[in-house]
Amino acid sequence: xxxxxxxxxxxxxxxxxxxxxxxxxxxxxxxxxxxxxxxxxxxxxxxxxxxxxxxxxxxxxxxxxxxxxxxxxxxxxxxxxxxxxxxxxxxxxxxxxxxxxxxxxxxxxxxxxxxxxxxxxxxxxxxxxxxxxxxxxxxxxxxxxxxxxxxxxxxxxxxxxxxxxxxxxxxxxxxxxxxxxxxxxxxxxxxxxxxxxxxxxxxxxxxxxxxxxxxxxxxxxxxxxxxxxxxxxxxxxxxxxxxxxxxxxxxxxxxxxxxxxxxxxxxxxxxxxxxxxxxxxxxxxxxxxxxxxxxxx
Numbered sequence: 313x314x315x316x317x318x319x320x321x322x323x324x325x326x327x328x329x330x331x332x333x334x335x336x337x338x339x340x341x342x343x344x345x346x347x348x349x350x351x352x353x354x355x356x357x358x359x360x361x362x363x364x365x366x367x368x369x370x371x372x373x374x375x376x377x378x379x380x381x382x383x384x385x386x387x388x389x390x391x392x393x394x395x396x397x398x399x400x401x402x403x404x405x406x407x408x409x410x411x412x413x414x415x416x417x418x419x420x421x422x423x424x425x426x427x428x429x430x431x432x433x434x435x436x437x438x439x440x441x442x443x444x445x446x447x448x449x450x451x452x453x454x455x456x457x458x459x460x461x462x463x464x465x466x467x468x469x470x471x472x473x474x475x476x477x478x479x480x481x482x483x484x485x486x487x488x489x490x491x492x493x494x495x496x497x498x499x500x501x502x503x504x505x506x507x508x509x510x511x512x513x514x515x516x517x518x519x520x521x522x523x524x525x526x527x528x529x530x531x532x533x534x535x536x537x538x539x540x541x542x543x544x545x546x547x548x549x550x551x552x553x554x555x556x557x558x559x560x561x562x563x564x565x566x567x568x569x570x571x572x573x574x575x576x577x578x579x580x581x582x583x584x585x586x587x588x589x590x591x592x593x594x595x596x597x598x599x600x601x602x603x604x605x606x607x608x609x
Contacts, residue, residue, distance in 0.1 A: 356383065
C-alpha cells in the first residue's frame with residue numbers, strides 16, 4: 313500500500329517482540345527498505361548493519377552488505393562502501409556475490425580517479441564472470457577507462473579499445489583519434505587507409521562523415537586523385553547535409569576543374585556559393601567560378 317512509515321513501525325515492532333521466531337532478520341531487512349523509500353538511507357544502513365553483525369552468513373546479510381555498500385557509495389563514502397563489499401566477498405564466495413562485489417569495488421576506484429585499479433577489477437569481472445549481469449557494466453567501464461587513457465596519450469589503450477571492443481560506442485571515436493594522430497604526423501598514405509577502414513567498420517556512426525572527409529582529403533594529399541575524386545563523390549552522396557559538405561563539394565569541383573571539366577566545375581562552385589560555407593571557402597569558390605567563366609569565354 314506504500315504506507316512505508318506505518319510498515320517500518322510494524323516491522324520494528326515485530327523484530328522486537330518476536331526476535332526468536334525466525335523472521336527477525338527479514339523484518340529488519342524490510343524495515344530498512346521502508347526507510348529507503350522514505351528517503352532515510354542512514355536509518356536503513358543502521359538496520360541492515362544489525363543483520364550483518366548478528367548473522368553475517370545469512371541470506372538477509374547477503375542483501376544487506378550489498379545494499380549498505382550501494383548507499384554508502386552513492387553518498388561518496390567510498391572507503392566505507394569498500395568495507396561492505398569486501399565483507400560480502402568474504403562471507404559469500406559464490407560467483408554471484410563475487411561478481412557483484414568486485415564490480416562495485418571497481419566503481420569505487422573509478423569514482424576516486426584510480427583508473428588503473430578500477431581497470432584491473434573490471435577486467436576480473438569480465439574475465440571471471442562473463443555470463444553475469446555485471447559483465448556488461450564491467451566491459452563498459454573498461455572501455456571508458458581505455459578511452460580516457462587514450463585521450464591522455466596512451467595509443468595502445470585506444471588500439472585495444474578498437475580491437476577488443478568494436479561494439480562499444482567509444483570504438484569509433486577511438487579509431488578516429490588514432491587515425492587523426494597519423495594524419496597530423498603527415499603520414500597521409502597510412503591515414504588514408506586508416507580512415508577508409510573506419511568508413512567500412514563504422515558506417516552508421518553518428519560522426520562517420522568525418523571519416524569519409526579525412527579519407528578523401530588524405531588520398532588527395534598523397535596525389536591519388538582518382539581515389540580522392542571517388543572519396544569526395546561518396547561523401548556528398550552519403551552526407552549531403554553535413555556541415556563538411558560545402559568543403560567537400562569545393563574539393564571535388566577543384567579536381568574537376570583540374571581535369572578540364574569546366575562546365576561541371578562551374579556548376580559545383582555555384583552550389584558552394586549558396587551553401588553555408590565559411591568565408592575562406594566562399595571566396596575561393598567565387599574566384600574559381602570566375603576562372604571557369606573566363607576559360608569558357
